[in-house]
Amino acid sequence: MDTANGDERGTTERVLTLLGLLQQRRAWTGPELADRLAVTTRTVRRDVERLRTLGYPVHAGPGVGGGYRLGPGTDLPPLLLDDEEAIATVVSLVAGAGGAIPGAGDAALRALSKLDRVLPTRLRHEVRALSASVESFGGADPLDPQVLMTLAGACRDEVEAGFDYPSGNEVHRRRVEPYRLVASDRRWYLLAYDLDRDDWRSFRIDRMTDVAARTWSYRPRPAPDAAAYVQEGVTGRVYRHRARVLVHASADAVRARVSASSAVVIPRGDGRCEVRSGAASLDAILVHMLLLGHDFEILDPPELATHAHDLARRLLAIGPPTPPAANPREP
Structure with missing residues (x-):
């Protein structure tokens, strides 16, 4: 057996796992990553440097814990996509998340959320302009893809979110701990812990306005099954x-x-x-x-x-x- 090649494959798999972890959450400490990867913090630092040499913008925060986060870069990471390919990929994912591709909504939204983290700034305006031209029929009602990405990112990063939401004839500002996005036959819902009402609630995303992720992080609570909670709530309200x-x-x-x-x-x-x-x-x-x-x-x-x-x-x-x-x- 070629030990050198085996070690190289192991390192490559570990670095890819590290990249996946950095895409899942806004920030990780060095010890947290070391525990997940079953290595030392020194090995984590070396693997972070490997990602940087590949073009991934991994930022390190100060402190004993050595926090790491994946930031947006000036170039796409080495998926070897040029600008036109990157734009086509994002617009296709927007169509999938919006219901144009049956059954693809959840997976498309997860991929869209990850790609949005590393999309170059120069492409964002063009992507949003093209996304506005994407429509579908027979699937979910159309939504602003930026709202979906904002809420998906808040769920991923475990940070609070705020939005205006109608109740009767009035509109109130809601502060929530977002937990999961749920797609029904035609609509998207957010399962979240409502901080002002001190209880779990589901919200129709198409009824939200002025959606924003906040800077306050939260500790996840024991949560109900997201799909079942939203589904039962929908049948009860309708x-x-x-x-x-x-x-x-x-x-x-x-x-x-x-x-x-x-x-x-x-x-x-x-x-x-x-x-x-x-x-x-x-x-x-x-x-x-x-x-x-x-x-x-x-x-x-x-x-x-x-x-x-x-x-x-x-x-x-x-x-x-x-x-x-x-x-x-x-x-």
Whole structure:
């Protein structure tokens, strides 16, 4: 075995891991990086120098901890992209994050957030101008890509964010600890801890204005499941009636037949699942459950079960179908 080549591959993998860590968070101390990479702080310093020689602008802060952060550079790091290729890449990611590419939203947003950290200043104006011309249909509602990048960066760097948000007929300034961005069928939401209301909240990003990341960092709190929290909140806000139903079918089978924006499907074991759904009327909920094609039990609310029994009684009163009349010309 070629030991020298093996050591070189190990160093390369470690340096790439270091680059990934620097892209995940605004700043790291030397000991934090050393712990993540399972090396000494001296090795971290050497690896940082390797990144700098490759063109990555890694800045070192003062202090015993030796803080490091990845800053914007005068040139793109060595992905070997020229200016036109870099612009095309960013605009394509904007389209993906905005829903023009089905299923690509989350991955495109993560990549866009990373690339924005190292995009040369001279390209930013051109990228934003071109991004404004990107539209889509059949996906999420269009959003300002800079708002998405600002919120994604605040989530990544664990810093507070502020924005104006409507409540009734008034607009209030909200101060939050941003946690996750969640994409639904047509909209983007932010799950965040609302500092003024001292509780978790979800916010529609298209309703935000004057969005800005703040300089105050925060210590992450134990958080609910972002997708489930936002999904359940959406069904509760949109629909007048809500229900919990135990369906005698697997969660995967039920998810294939319901919209993510209209129901939350929770596995319950033994081949069953709980469906938390909403609709404008109790009849609509019952129709949706019947169309699933599986047996079900109504858990909540009680009036839905009463309504189901009344509907069943009316249907049974119709009686059996009348057989078709015989055709006299048939033998």
